[in-house]
Amino acid sequence: MQGLIIIIITAALLDNVVLSQFLGICSFLGVSTKTEVALGMGGAVVFVITIASAVASLLYDFVLAPLSLGYLDTIVFILVIAALVQVVEMFFKKSIPSLYNALGIYLPLITTNCAVLGVALNNVTYGYNFIESVLCGLGTAVGYLVAIVMLAAIRERCEGCEYLESFKGVPMVCICAALMSIAFFGFSGLNI
Amino acid sequence: MNKHFENPFIDTIYNGIVRENPTFVMVIGMCPVLAVTTTASNAIGMGLSTTAVLILSNMIIAALRHIIPDGVRMPAYIVIVATFVTVCDFLMEAYTPELYQSLGVYIPLIVVNCIILGRAEAYANKNTVYLSCADGIGMGIGFTIALLIISSVREILGAGEWFGNPIYTASDFFAPIEILIKSPGAFLVLAVLIAAKNKWKWVSDKKMEEDAKKAIRES
Amino acid sequence: MIVMAFNFVAVLKATLVVGIVGLLIGIVLGFAGSIFEVKKDEKEEKIRACLPGNNCGGCGYPGCDGCAHAIFLGEAPVNQCPVGGPKVAAEIAKVMGVADVPKTEARKAYVRKSDCVGCTLCEKTCAFDSVHVVNKKATVDLDTCKGCGACAAKCPKKAIDLMDESKARELFAAEPKAAAPAAEPAKAPEAKAAPAGEPQKAYVHKENCVGCTLCQKNCPFDSVHVENRKATVNQETCMGCGVCASKCPKKTIELMDASKAKALADQEAAAAAAAPAVEAVKAEAGKAVEAAKAEAGKAVEAAKAEAGKAAEAVKAEAAKTVEAVKAEAAKTVETVKSEATEAVEAAKVQVAETAAKAEEVVEEAVKEVKMHGRTASARPLQGAPGKKNKREHAKSINQKRV
Known part of the structure; x- marks a missing residue:
């Protein structure tokens, strides 16, 4: 049990997917303009990454590894993730329209998000079983949610401030992200 | 910064390197930029492999653009790119094992690099194989140059080396700034470089405006 | 040949696996597409089919589905998609049944009068003096x-x-007839709909204002000023553009009818005007307080003097008592000292006697040890003591009894 908790907390805080592993930066810099939008994007990412790591782990353990086709993981994972996101989007549109209105528009953006494929491949590298893969995926996505919501809040506050003209836009966001990254270093002292 | 060339091939290459540089101007494909620029050799390795995949996939997609049906466009592109990336992965594992070890999981992540899918969508499925090849070369070289600049800054100021060769020794005057090698350093260096590019663009745009106004006044 | 055969098998396996996965995905997507289908109008489907489909968001709508929906409702023009360009616009125009959009059409600006508040920002911005x-x-x-x-x-x-020039001229010509608000499709208006003719002004509800100056920085007409950490809108120069209201982080600026805003502003002014009267009252109160203070001061002085005298008297008495107690205590100490000394002497004598006794006992014990070769407290041998030991064992017990 303790090992599982350690996996979640490590994935979320210590090895934060955006601030330490640098996966999913494009959407991190692009979608974090308003806090509600960031919350929607983070929620969609949590959903997709958890399901994707579960499916990818099953596929690897029961199809690719027994046939010693481990090298096909990149192709198969990305195909499955793209299809999964499409099915989830269709399901939301039909059955849970309110959720679709909140998260649905971000779902196509997540297909090409490095974080999804990155987590699936990391699970293979670390050799996690099914439960551990799902928890690692969940922890990663929660870390992404925390980071993107924090950055959106900071950006909203920075809006009225005055700073150098050349730093407006991406450079200011990068500096905020750098400070957040330094802050997250503090988690490496966690004694779980 | 807005030079145009006569020859479309050269012009497309120049476009990718300067006018629409994927890292500094379009700000796409940022994941490897921040992750692998800890040393210059990693950066060159990543840049060249991305360039190779970009050129090949652009050419194949341009060749097949009339054949792939519209509904399965995205999955088809993804499969093509993923195939090339897997081949590249194997070649690196065999012929450059140290580079393979240090790049780790970022080699398969070339598949979802926004540059490759973005150019496939925006350029390769509308233009000929010849021009798509030029676009791949231009974007790839632009990406590699950007990676090289960022990694050089980080490695020289952060570790006192360049391509693994020590440049200077730590002294009372200047010691390597360790934070630049770690994660925050990537964001900081990127921020400063993009701000520098913005300032350059601002200055050159202003100059263009002034020249235009002068021309109007004189005409 | 053997090497070739081995490779062939691996290639076949890989091809089969990827092929089967792809096939399964295709089947699943196909089924999902039909099970989860949301019935849309045929026209909208056709419009959606014309769009590029990469969900870039460049049109300003959420993805290509959102753009198709907007075009279908008529909210967006047929050439809304910037990535698709004129080719896609022509196809959509065909689907919508409007006239084909010619490529060389000039673009012109058109103002939707129902949303215009007359803030004159456009007039100031136009470099060609075309907006009035x-x-x-x-x-x-x-x-x-x-x-x-x-x-x-x-x-x-x-x-x-x-929009294109022809459409703009069309709308412009249709203007006097399109006075009814029902002609416009329902957009979500940011400001409340103004009743005919009443201009809108901004008003700051001061109780929630924190003085962050975002409104002052963003007002294009310099009509908001922050003093003493509270913002005030100059009702005369305010153009009702609403930029301050949208920027306020506390959402405390409200756009309202000019008359209402003026009434509230007047109330504020009245409160401010009442301030001098308040000041006068304060001053009077201050004076009364001063007088009371002075009187109280005098009384305090008198009381202090009396208290001082009483304190002196008490001090003197206390001093006497202390002296008496000290003398008694000294006497008691003396008595106790002498008693203690006597007791100590007696104790010393006793200790000496006991020591002498103890010495005697020790000497005897030593004699015993020398005789029997073991100490008086040693345990007797295990088991039945031998004849010799029995005698010594009995002796030692007898001695203990003594």
């Missing part, structure tokens, strides 16, 4: 308009659209 605000509504002169889009970008109500 008449009767609190902006109008674009279509002959001089260059279609640069600067007014559309500046309009805080997003009431100006860029």
Whole structure:
């Protein structure tokens, strides 16, 4: 049990997917303009990454590894993730329209998000079983949610401030992200 | 910064390197930029492999653009790119094992690099194989140059080396700034470089405006 | 040949696996597409089919589905998709049944009068003097308009659209008839709909204002000023553009009818005017307080003096008592000292006697040890003592009894 908790907390805080592993930066810099939008994007990412790591782990353990086709993981994972996101989007549109209105528009953006494929491949590298893969995926996505919501809040506050003209836009966001990254270093002292 | 060339091939290459540089101007494909620029050799390795995949996939997609049906466009592109990336992965594992070890999981992540899918969508499925090849070369070289600049800054100021060769020794005057090698350093260096590019663009745009106004006044 | 055969098998396996996965995905997507189908109008489906489908968001709508929906409802023009360009626009025009959009059409700006509040930002921005605000509504002169889009970008109500010249002239000609608000599709208005003719002004509810100065920084007409950490809107120069209200982080600026805003502002002014009277009252109160203080001071002085005298008397008595107690205590100490000394002497004598006794006992014990070869406290041998030991064992017990 303790090992599982350690996996979640490590994935979320210590090895934060955006601030330490640098996966999913494009959407991190692009979608974090308003806090509600960031919350929607983070929620969609949590959903997709958890399901994707579960499916990818099953596929690897029961199809690719027994046939010693481990090298096909990149192709198969990305195909499955793209299809999964499409099915989830269709399901939301039909059955849970309110959720679709909140998260649905971000779902196509997540297909090409490095974080999804990155987590699936990391699970293979670390050799996690099914439960551990799902928890690692969940922890990663929660870390992404925390980071993107924090950055959106900071950006909203920075809006009225005055700073150098050349730093407006991406450079200011990068500096905020750098400070957040330094802050997250503090988690490496966690004694779980 | 807005030079145009006569020859479309050269012009497309120049476009990718300067006018629409994927890292500094379009700000796409940022994941490897921040992750692998800890040393210059990693950066060159990543840049060249991305360039190779970009050129090949652009050419194949341009060749097949009339054949792939519209509904399965995205999955088809993804499969093509993923195939090339897997081949590249194997070649690196065999012929450059140290580079393979240090790049780790970022080699398969070339598949979802926004540059490759973005150019496939925006350029390769509308233009000929010849021009798509030029676009791949231009974007790839632009990406590699950007990676090289960022990694050089980080490695020289952060570790006192360049391509693994020590440049200077730590002294009372200047010691390597360790934070630049770690994660925050990537964001900081990127921020400063993009701000520098913005300032350059601002200055050159202003100059263009002034020249235009002068021309109007004189005409 | 053997090497070739081995490779062939691996290649076949890989191909089969990827092929089967792809096939399964295709089947699943196909089924999902039909099970989860949301019935849409056929026209909208056709429009959606014309769009590129990469969900870039460049049109300003959430993905290609959102754009198709907007075009279908008529909210967006047929050439809304910037990535698709004129080719896609022509196809959509065919589906919608409108006239084909010619490629060389000039773009002109057009103001949606229902959303215009007459803030004159567009008039100020136009570099070609093509926009004029008449009767609190902006109008674009279509002959001089260059279609640069600067007014559309500046309009805080997003009431100006860029469209093709023919459409703009069409709308312009239809204007006097399109007075009914039902002609416009229901957009979500940012400001409350103004009743005919009443201009809107901004008013700051001061109780929630924190003085962050965002409103002052963003007002294009310099009508908001922050003093003493509270913002005030100058009702005369306010143009009702609503930029301050949208920027306020506490959402404490409200756009309301000019008369209502004026009434509230007057209330504030009245409260401020009442301030001098308040000041006068304060001053009087202050004086009364001073007088009371002075009197109280005098009384305090008198009381202090009396208290001082009483304290002196008490001190003297206390001193006497202390002296008496000290003398008694000294006597007692002496007595105790002498008693203690006697007791100590007696104790010393006793100790000496006991020591002498103890010495005797020790000498005897030593004698015993020398005789028997073991100490008096040693345990007797295990088991039945031998004849010799029994005698010594009994002796030692007898001695203990003594």
